[in-house]
Amino acid sequence: MRTVGVVVLALLAVVYLFPFYWMVTTAVRPLADFYQFPAPIFPSEVTLEPFSSVMIGRQFVTLLRNSLIACLGAVVFGIAIGMLIAYPVTRLPVPPAFRRGLLNWILSLRFLPPIVVVIPFFDIIRRLGLYDALGSLVLLYTVFSLPFATWMLRGFLLEVPLEIEEAALIDGASRLRAFFTVLLPQLAPALLATAVITFALAWSEFMFGFILTATQRSQTFPIGVASLVTQFQIIWNEMAAAGTVAAIVPILLLLFARRYVVTALTFGAVREKA
Amino acid sequence: MTPYLLVAPPVLLLAALVIYPLVYNVVLSLRNYRTGEFVGLHNFARAFDDPLFFASLRATGVYVSWALATEILLGLALALLVHRTIRSGWARTLIYVLFFIPMVTPPVVAGVIARLMYSPNYGVINVALAKLGLIDTEILWLSEPGTAMFAVLSVDVWQWMPFVFLVCFAGLQSVPMDTVEAARVDGAGGWRLFRHVELPYLRSLLMLVVVFRFTDTFRVFDHVQVLTGGGPGASTEFLSLYLYRIAFKFFNLSYAAALSLFVLAVASVAFAVLGRYLGKEVGE
Structure with a gap:
C-alpha cells in the first residue's frame, strides 16, 4: 500500500x-x-534575452504597471468595503436574518458568471466613454474581490474576542476610536493575508481585462500573455517568459499566505492546519 | 442605526455595479441592438433555432461532466491514498506545496503551458508518447475535435484536481481519531472504513466541491481561449466563448444578453443548491 x-x-x-x-x-x-x-x-x-525582449521590447512593463494599479486598487477598496460589511455583521447588534441575507448576497457574487456582467458593462462604459480605461477594471476587480475579502474579514473578526474592544469602550473611547486603536492592530496579520489573496485573485483575472481594454494604456499583464499566443507564428521563448512572470507573482504571494488560501476559497468551510 | 449606515455605501456600490448591469442586461435582451427598437422576446425565441447555441450547450455539458467526475474521483482517491500511506509531516507539506502551486497559477498561464505541451512542432507530449512507443505518427492535439476537448479538459483537471484533493485531505484529517480506532477494533478496514466512517464526514465538503467546480467549469473561458480559442470548428466553444463571440465579434449584444440570462439562471440554481445543502457551513 x-x-x-x-x-x-x-x-x-x-x-x-x-x-x-x-x-x-x-x-x-x-x-x-x-x-x-x-x-x-x-x-x-x-x-535572459526573451525576458528583456518581452518586458522592454514589447513594453510589457507598462502592462505590469497597469496590473499593479488595478490589483492594488482592488485590494484597498475591497478591504475597505469588505470591512464596512464584516464589522457591523460581527460586532454590532443586527437581526440574524439581515446578517445572513447580506453575507449570502455578497457570497452570491462568487457564483455570478463574469460573462453575464461583462456584456452590459461593456455597453455601459462605452457610452460613458470609459472603455479601455483602467478605472473600470478597478471597479470590477473590487466588486469581484468582495466575496473573498468580506468573508475572510468576517472569519478573522469572529476570532477576536469582544472583550478587547469593550474594555476600551468602557474607558470612554468611541466605537470609531476603539476600532482604529484596538481592533485594527489586532487584525494586522489578517489584513495582510486578505490583501495578499485579494491581490493574487485580481492578478489572475482575465475576461474583464480581455474584453474591456484595447491598448497597452490599460491592458493587464495576463492580457499581454494571451496576446503572444497567436494562431500562426508563436515566438515560444517570449510567450514562455511572459507566462513565467505572470505565474510567479501569485505563486510566491500565495505560498507566503498558504495557510489561508483553501479556507478563503471555500469561505471558511475548510479549516486548515498546513 | 449605525450598522445600516455602515453597510449603506457597499450596498449602493453593488446596486450600481451589479444590480444595475443585470437589469441593463434584461433591457438589452429585449431590443434589437443595431436599431435599438423593442423586439420583445425575439432574442430568446431565436436561441431555439440556433444550432450553434445547442452545440455550445452540448460541448459545455460534456466539459462539465468529464471535469467534475475526473477531478472529484481522482482528488478523493488521492486524498485517501495520502491520508492512509504518508505519515511524515515534511512529506505531507511537500505534497501540499506540489498541489498548491498549479491551483494558484493564473488560468491563462495554464493555457500557455498546455500550448507548450500539446503544440505539434514544439510540444513534448508527442515526443514522450513516441519515445514510449505508443504512437508512430504525430497527434495533432489541437486540430481534432476529440483530442482538443481532451486537451482543454486536461488543463482543468491538472489545475483543479488539487483543489478537490486539498479539501478532501483536510476533511479526512478532521475525522476524530477515536472513531476511526473504534471502527478498526470492530474489524472495519479499507473500503468499509471509508464508506461508513470517513465518507459521512466528507459528504458536505464533497457537495461544496461539486458546487464550486460546477460553477467554474460551467463558465470556463480563460485557458480555453488561449489553448484552442473554441476550435477546431466550434468543438470547444463553450458557453462563455460562444457568448463572447456573439457579443464582441458580431456585436450583437442583445442576443448575447438574452443567452447570458440563461447562463445566469443556471448559475443561480447552483448557488441555491449550495445554500440548501450547506446551510451550516456557509449560511451562518
Missing part, C-alpha cells in the same frame, strides 16, 4: 512539475533550440 502511494506520488510529481520546468526552460532558450526537432530537453544555453 505504501509503495503504491509513493509510486503514484512520484508520477504525479512529474505530471505537475514537468510543465513548469518546460515553461521556465523554454523562457531561457535561444531561438536556435526551436529549429531542432524534437527540441532538446535541456536548453542548449541559458539566456
Whole structure:
C-alpha cells in the first residue's frame, strides 16, 4: 500500500512539475533550440534575452504597471468595503436574518458568471466613454474581490474576542476610536493575508481585462500573455517568459499566505492546519 | 442605526455595479441592438433555432461532466491514498506545496503551458508518447475535435484536481481519531472504513466541491481561449466563448444578453443548491 502511494506520488510529481520546468526552460532558450526537432530537453544555453525582449521590447512593463494599479486598487477598496460589511455583521447588534441575507448576497457574487456582467458593462462604459480605461477594471476587480475579502474579514473578526474592544469602550473611547486603536492592530496579520489573496485573485483575472481594454494604456499583464499566443507564428521563448512572470507573482504571494488560501476559497468551510 | 449606515455605501456600490448591469442586461435582451427598437422576446425565441447555441450547450455539458467526475474521483482517491500511506509531516507539506502551486497559477498561464505541451512542432507530449512507443505518427492535439476537448479538459483537471484533493485531505484529517480506532477494533478496514466512517464526514465538503467546480467549469473561458480559442470548428466553444463571440465579434449584444440570462439562471440554481445543502457551513 505504501509503495503504491509513493509510486503514484512520484508520477504525479512529474505530471505537475514537468510543465513548469518546460515553461521556465523554454523562457531561457535561444531561438536556435526551436529549429531542432524534437527540441532538446535541456536548453542548449541559458539566456535572459526573451525576458528583456518581452518586458522592454514589447513594453510589457507598462502592462505590469497597469496590473499593479488595478490589483492594488482592488485590494484597498475591497478591504475597505469588505470591512464596512464584516464589522457591523460581527460586532454590532443586527437581526440574524439581515446578517445572513447580506453575507449570502455578497457570497452570491462568487457564483455570478463574469460573462453575464461583462456584456452590459461593456455597453455601459462605452457610452460613458470609459472603455479601455483602467478605472473600470478597478471597479470590477473590487466588486469581484468582495466575496473573498468580506468573508475572510468576517472569519478573522469572529476570532477576536469582544472583550478587547469593550474594555476600551468602557474607558470612554468611541466605537470609531476603539476600532482604529484596538481592533485594527489586532487584525494586522489578517489584513495582510486578505490583501495578499485579494491581490493574487485580481492578478489572475482575465475576461474583464480581455474584453474591456484595447491598448497597452490599460491592458493587464495576463492580457499581454494571451496576446503572444497567436494562431500562426508563436515566438515560444517570449510567450514562455511572459507566462513565467505572470505565474510567479501569485505563486510566491500565495505560498507566503498558504495557510489561508483553501479556507478563503471555500469561505471558511475548510479549516486548515498546513 | 449605525450598522445600516455602515453597510449603506457597499450596498449602493453593488446596486450600481451589479444590480444595475443585470437589469441593463434584461433591457438589452429585449431590443434589437443595431436599431435599438423593442423586439420583445425575439432574442430568446431565436436561441431555439440556433444550432450553434445547442452545440455550445452540448460541448459545455460534456466539459462539465468529464471535469467534475475526473477531478472529484481522482482528488478523493488521492486524498485517501495520502491520508492512509504518508505519515511524515515534511512529506505531507511537500505534497501540499506540489498541489498548491498549479491551483494558484493564473488560468491563462495554464493555457500557455498546455500550448507548450500539446503544440505539434514544439510540444513534448508527442515526443514522450513516441519515445514510449505508443504512437508512430504525430497527434495533432489541437486540430481534432476529440483530442482538443481532451486537451482543454486536461488543463482543468491538472489545475483543479488539487483543489478537490486539498479539501478532501483536510476533511479526512478532521475525522476524530477515536472513531476511526473504534471502527478498526470492530474489524472495519479499507473500503468499509471509508464508506461508513470517513465518507459521512466528507459528504458536505464533497457537495461544496461539486458546487464550486460546477460553477467554474460551467463558465470556463480563460485557458480555453488561449489553448484552442473554441476550435477546431466550434468543438470547444463553450458557453462563455460562444457568448463572447456573439457579443464582441458580431456585436450583437442583445442576443448575447438574452443567452447570458440563461447562463445566469443556471448559475443561480447552483448557488441555491449550495445554500440548501450547506446551510451550516456557509449560511451562518
